[in-house]
Amino acid sequence: MAYDEYLADRIRNQLKEKRVNFTDQKMMGGLLFKLDNKMLCGIHIDKKYGDSLLMARIGEDVYKKELEKPCCLPMDFTGRPMKGYIFVTPEGFDSEDDLSYWLDLCITFNPLAKASKPRKKKQ
Template structure:
């Protein structure tokens, strides 16, 4: 199953409307959006849930509050949730206002986020 292209287009349009300087790249069957070289959000295909989820990097300051919403799940790839990252089910980003809310949280956290270390090139 491929990620939701319609959701990808909605995210791109929303980020352009916000004048965000972003890039996107395909990653492990999903799609990742980056801003200032740092992960902003993405689309993750969840086999257990059976749908594309919005992955949002919102930071630890709002993590606990947002996680209490019924359509939010902890981001958990390895059996240990990643603090500051959540998955949002489609019910949570169905409207354009809802999607915009999540992207605003991601953009607000981005200046505080640490960039991942660049991978060393193999010789």
């Protein structure tokens, strides 16, 4: 199952409307959106949940408050949740206003986020 192309287009359109200079990158069956070479958000196919989820990098300051919402799940790939990152279920980004809310949180946090170290290319 591939990530939700319709959701990807919605994210692209909103980021363009917000005049965000982003890039996107396919990763492990999902799609990652980056701003200033840092993860902004993404689309993750969750086999347990059975649907595409919005991955949102929102920062630790709002993390706990947002996790209280029924549409939010801790971002957990390894059995240990990543603080500052959440998954949003489709009910949480169904409307354009809801999707815009999550993207605004991601965009607001992005300048505070640390960039990943670039990987060295294998020779």
